[in-house]
Amino acid sequence: MQQSVISRNPEVMGGTPVFSGTRVPVQTLLEYLEAGETIDEFLAGFPSVSREQVLAFLEEARARLVGSLA
Numbered sequence: 001m002q003q004s005v006i007s008r009n010p011e012v013m014g015g016t017p018v019f020s021g022t023r024v025p026v027q028t029l030l031e032y033l034e035a036g037e038t039i040d041e042f043l044a045g046f047p048s049v050s051r052e053q054v055l056a057f058l059e060e061a062r063a064r065l066v067g068s069l070a
Contacts, residue, residue, distance in 0.1 A: 005056045019057070022048040029054060 007020040017026045024046045032042040039054055 005053050005060065019049045019053050022046070024049050026057060029057070 004020055006017045006026055008015050008017050012018060013023055013025060018024055019026060019029075028046070029042055029049075032045075033039075039051070043049060043051060043054065
């Protein structure tokens with residue numbers, strides 16, 4: 001069974017969605033991208049998050065968006 005890329009736990013960051021195994025909110029990645037920063041710049045600032053986690057999150061978000069438009 002594949003582990004989720006995102007986790008929510010009331011005891012970790014007050015239940016804010018974070019990358020699994022970290023305390024890095026997913027919202028932080030979105031803010032970086034909205035500001036024009038690259039994935040590499042995000043990863044440099046948050047080394048506890050892997051490139052695979054970021055790409056899996058973006059793929060899942062894309063699939064949900066495309067699925068909701070169909």
